[in-house]
């Protein structure tokens with residue numbers, strides 16, 4: 245079973261994040277490679293005309309100078325600026341925010357995650373005062389879950405609701421890739 249498209253939206257429905265299946269698959273592969281340590285990278289993409297959706301068109305792996313711990317991840321910067329310059333030069337893609345992986349744990353953002361996103365929000369080189377953050381938790385080869393947040397400038401981390409096809413699992417359900425319930 246392949247990965248699935250993930251869509252998240254703020255409770256006030258003013259802003260959403262869309263990560264299509266290919267990008268989710270790429271993310272899960274990067275998580276799988278990291279084993280029992282955290283990993284992550286950045287989310288690239290564009291905004292809709294009304295600026296109400298951020299559409300992820302690419303995800304990066306961890307830069308070489310990133311620090312991976314069992315319960316922490318510090319995204320490095322090595323090589324990132326060159327890549328970002330190239331992408332900004334294309335005028336079609338932008339830095340949208342960050343993603344990281346909580347191995348075999350909840351995808352809930354920690355206090356440190358919030359602090360880090362605040363720093364990225366203040367980082368003028370990233371040109372993104374309101375970055376998003378996607379966290380993948382669980383087992384990338386089995387039962388995984390994803391949560392998304394947006395950092396609102398001068399405020400705090402705002403959890404986004406998961407817009408699933410299964411209304412009962414709205415925002416909470418773990419969506420396994422390989423153990424999908426079979427249709428009978």
Ligand SMILES: [Zn+2]
Pocket residue numbers: 344346353354357379
């Ligand atoms: Zn985290």
